[in-house]
Amino acid sequence: MTLRRLACALASASMLSAAAAATDFANPLVLQRADPHVTLHADGFYYYTATVPEYDRIELRRVRSLNELGKAEAKVVWRRHESGPMSRNIWAPELHHIDGKWYLYFTAGRADAPFDIRLYVLENAAANPLDGQWVEKGQLKTGWESFALDATTFSLKGQRYLAWTQRPPASGKHMTAVYIAKMDSPLSIAGPAVLLTKPDYGWEKIKFDVNEAPAVLARNGRVFMTYSASATDANYALGMLSASDSANLLDPSAWTKSPTPVLASSAATGQYGPGHNSFTTSPDGKTDILVYHARNYRDITGDSLHDPNRHTRAQAIRWRADGTPDFGVPVADAVR
Template identity: 60%
Template sequence: MQARISRRTALAAGALALGATTIPATATAASARYANPLVRQRADPHITRHTDGFYYYTATVPEYDRLILRRARTIGGLTDAEEVVLWRQHADGPMGAHIWAPELHHVDGRWYIYFAAGDAEDVWRIRMYVLENAAADPYTGEWVEKGQIVTPWDSFALDATTFVHGGTRYLAWAQQEPGIDSNSNLYLAPLTDPWTISGPPVRLSRPTYDWETRGHEVNEGPAVIQRNGRVFLSYSASATDANYCLGLLTASADADLMDPGAWAKSADPVFRSSAANSQYGPGHNSFTTAEDGRTDLLVYHARQYREIDGEPLLDPNRHTRVQALGWKPDGTPDFGVPVPDSR
């Protein structure tokens, strides 16, 4: 999601961690091909493969008013899978508008959905929230609101994701920090439970490069993959038009992840618009694995055209796409370029 648009326009409109398994550097895009777009008009896609053999899919809907879920035995099966509504926005107050970027995670035997939401009376008062379901099957049981994820600042916050490293569960997210003139930066903190951070967070990145500050100064949408002795955290940058792209932070698996100095930032975007393939604004990604259990997959959204009539956030055509994530000989991810549409 983009961190800020004009209030006038808004009112008018109304990382999954995949473990530390080493994947050979020879894994390439040729090893997994999917028909794209995978799901139309679904942005900020998150796909997780559970131990029950299902792929679970969540994403932002253009109406920004509900949380949806699909599941299928294959990635391709998500295209036509039944979509169910798990939760709807409140009629008033918190969690009453701008329902954004849901992620489904299974933690200690329970299901959790992380998402961002505004207030019905103040749609840009975006904060992070969590739902919990104790049932083994997330399509059953009751989704209980666990409330807001509280951080040191009561400010614009979104895009929470969680992962485990070295026996510690972490939360990564984007937030506007008072005193810093940017729309959102990236933060990390350990968790005491799935909705409570433990101790002060650290800032991992703020938008400073030209490609991070086009239209808006944005670092958001963190996603984590752990491979080859390193922790990789991808993120989205700039406005949600054709400038939207992915950056990458890298830390050694032996490092203290709470030390900002342990993270190296890519000087250039690792994934960006491709005019040759008619894919624009690729971003807000997640990671999963292919049906073979070995090939890593990049899940993201993008549009099929560059020019947008009006505010980008009001354009519904950010479609979910998926393609294989390659690996370079040095063990770092090779995002490649957004593949062309195949349907």
């Protein structure tokens, strides 16, 4: 082999090794962090936030590789109030960069009513969201007042949308559904909310009637929206809606709902209750990645909401020939 051919072979092997490393995850990535949200920013860093088990603060981490998350500094950027709004059950933060500023969308209750939860927003104008000042921008109003959580935002063809979870207006049931609306600013929606999915199937109604935690991935001319269903124990699972990216996303009939979960517990891999995901990519943008939480045991003593061991995990997404994502099964823990 000539030196030139040897150099090319080594370079090719190095690129393949780097590509494999970018999607070979040492799961769990972060212990005791549920509802993970990852943003790969234009600066080449991954920014990570998640629900902490104490439900009392919002942390951010900044890394070059997802496998570095567990060892990265967790900087506390905001803490709950002692009383009043935003004083209990700080859940499901998501970090988004919009029009040159950073926004944290999160869920919070009150000390006198911990489960009377609503959506709130923080704003930061710094280039690095671990720096600068986070400013409270108040409640993100959805059009009616009821149990609301798990806001996410995405932009498609120049229009920004908000998707979130809420109890339907005047509903007598303890049920949650997923809604969508256009946004006219990072802090407000522009018009009426549209219900996209509510619990319809048996697997969405185990212990609780739940559709929550929407996450959006636009690929192959389609928009895929995952959501989580049922109780937050081993019954928790991911469902999915899909629509054409040229459709009116505010038209519920434009969306097709999968009748079965797209990711569920696996005794074979020892992973239980996968859900509340976000999407990101490898650093080169070529591989789509599912980031989610799951436990590595099935049986829970007491209320699953108070069990802290929902760990952050990641795995590469495979794509079927028809352009739809195949999430497979939640992968087993890495051998350490």
